[in-house]
Amino acid sequence: MGTQTDRLTDIGPPHYEKFLHPVIKKNYGKWKYHENPAPGVLCHVSETGDRIYTVRAGSPRLLSIQTVRLFADLADKYSGGYLRFTSRNNVEFLLDNPDNIAPLKKALTDAGFPVGGTGNAISNIVHTQGWVHCHSSATDASGIVKSVMDALCDHFTEQKLPAKLRIALACCLNMCGAVHCSDIAILGIHRRAPKVRHDTLNKVCEIPTVIASCPTGAIRSATVDGKPSVEVIEEQCMYCGNCYTVCPAMPLNDPENDGLSIWVGGKVSNARSAPSFSKLAIPFIPNNPPRWPEVVDAVVNIVDIYARNARKFERMGEWIDRIGWPKFFELTGIEFTRYHIDDFKNAGLTYARSAHLRF
Amino acid sequence: MADQKYPTPLLDELEKGPWPSFVKEIKAAAKAKPTAEDLLGQLELSYEEKISHWKHGGIVGVMGYGGGVIGRYSDVPEKFPNVSHFHTLRVNHPSGWFYTSDVLRKLCDIWEAHGSDLTNFHGSTGDIILLGTKTDELEPTFNDLTKLGFDLGGSGSVMRTPSACVGQARCEWACYDTMALCNDLTHLYQDELHRPAFPYKFKFKCSGCPNDCVASIARADLSIIGTWKDDIQQDDAAVSEYAAAGLDIQKDVCDRCPTKCMDWDGKKLSINNRECVRCMHCINVMPKALRPGKEKGATLLIGAKAPILQGALLSSVLIPFVPADELLETLKELVSRIWDFWGEYGNNRERVGELIQRIGMSAFLDAIGLDPVPEMISAPRDNPYIFFQGEDVAEGTAEDEEVQNEATVKETK
């Protein structure tokens, strides 16, 4: 360390105040109400009477610096250089001059970035890395997101749903993204425990490290064909990929068996009903790149049925609570299987424990 | 594109359609960067074979830090040598994800000098993700980032990069200053963020109101959700305007209130604020007429986590209300007690929520010195298997009580 005296560490992130629009700085904590004059446009009004306009556009999250620079140029031209990103990977431009809204919307749309995602719409899909960067992914993330959003783009640019609809995708059940509490969650799943490569394992990995890596204790030492190796107790494996992370001789990915599952009815917000987890709708759909048509169809079908049947303000889960799960499966035509019945810890909590049935 | 190094017929399909295309982004970067070009080639191979071609392969990072870099190696480096290393840096974002065009351009310049030209704005924990570079570029990238005033975020068994909703910067519902709290916590715990010393990860997320725009109740070990104690601020004239404009206040507001504590007689809206559970529905529907009260603060909840290992959890109430101006001090105090206990008793890879599941909330409260209050539960227990404390039973001794506290394994099913 002594050699590099000018090396900075532990400085933390820059203070946000440096990046705030002057109107925001002046009215910080003084906002009174907001309006949603058009899809993708918000107007916040302060107690001082000042107004700040927000224009929101969808992005693919994975951005080249060329596109980031394009956003910077648009910000310079229309919003005094001020912009931000949302927790769902949308980009927002902050304007004090409403005359700039229309030209900015046009510039964004022309550049291929749809304006929307506000109000009772489908916002951007929160998602993870997939085949672009992660070793344990059971599917790609960006490709499915692109395909699903292509099909649902009108629901992003318009506000015609009964309530907000939030979709998220994680490419394995480690779920590095906010998926489990979504109206619709698309989740990559592995269905087979890692296949141990007994011939190389002892050469490329430390056996005690491999055993210790397993969070469920599913790995134990074994001698196979005279070689020291490990074996996996299949019923105990949760397909988390930790063993593969520490040892390449424990490959988990499997083109035949990996695929997607679809979950519905979760939410994070406390509005009306309490936050809740997404529940299993479709246990398995095989991977079908590049556009995963079966996944797209399944999601579009659920969205359509929901949009046609839910009452105003009813989120997916609130609608299903009202009509009941049998009706959900009937309306969507999704097959109910043994996999829908929980058999993990505390499974009984989701069993029907009353005679309250709808016919 | 005729001069593309690898043909990508499958990925090309993802350039079509109205939604912005990540393939176009990778191709834009590939014009200047062989790294992005090889990423495209390897991704096409994954699309053909339906399998990831990445592997882990040892820890990489910058000097003195135990996290902030995700090491990644190709498992087909002979085909795609430029992504043989493809490490990612997590860069701690400014609170609220606010930027100027100027600082974004400078970040781009740094990444153009050292990496693949590919980014994520943002990763799902909130960090800026600089996607893909070689091991020997990590330290130079880090040095340029710190000169610009940025630092790395967390990865591994550390405090992860805290995040906050836009809060008082642009939201009238924020019941405390989420961005300031997030920034303060991040700066306060730099050591905990950069040097793994915990059993597993620990996340703070700051939402300004119960709409919980950063999903703290689902994703944070410590969820800080703004709320208010007094009455909803009500502007009767604005209520009438909504009614005149065609809002069906009975059906769309009162009937949707979860506690049915609102009453509309056709002229006047009355709220029984003592029965309101602060769900935000009525405020969301009539933002001009209704606002959170004036006595503002936050509810602290603990223990959300994803399914690994024992199943997922949502956070549950730990402290029902902390006034806004006491939040930072209360959190400092509370977190030091939680981290001490979790550090000592947590198993390896046990999130604090799972520790609580294992030992029971009551033992956890004892350990961190909090009194139980009824706001913590949805209902009292419905089973009779009560483990009475030593001091509460006649022949109890002080040792018994200690054994109880230490045992920490009683099942409370």
Ligand code: HEM
């Ligand atoms: C249905 C499929 C699900 C998907 C695709 C999914 C996906 C995810 C993702 C991507 C995250 C990361 C959040 C972040 O970026 O910080 C996450 C976190 C979380 N998930 Fe899920 N999840 C699913 C189901 C569930 C279920 C069923 C539960 C609970 C029963 C759950 C509880 C949680 C919790 C508590 C977190 C926060 C974890 C943390 O911060 O470490 N999830 N989930």
Ligand code: HEM
């Ligand atoms: C045992 C469970 C988990 C494992 C083994 C795991 C593993 C990983 C790995 C390997 C990556 C790197 C992906 C890449 O190649 O860039 C990653 C990224 C990430 N993980 Fe996890 N993860 C786990 C759980 C979680 C949970 C529960 C959360 C959040 C609640 C989370 C949040 C993230 C985030 C935010 C990223 C950044 C990448 C992105 O934004 O897509 N992880 N995780």
Ligand code: SF4
């Ligand atoms: S969800 Fe799974 S596959 Fe996707 S980035 Fe996280 S660990 Fe990797």
Ligand code: SF4
């Ligand atoms: S995938 Fe996870 S649960 Fe399965 S054996 Fe490997 S470490 Fe254990």
Ligand code: SF4
């Ligand atoms: S969580 Fe509440 S305060 Fe924060 S941005 Fe969302 S609505 Fe506003």
Ligand code: SF4
């Ligand atoms: S905030 Fe929710 S609970 Fe309270 S009055 Fe409004 S709708 Fe009812």
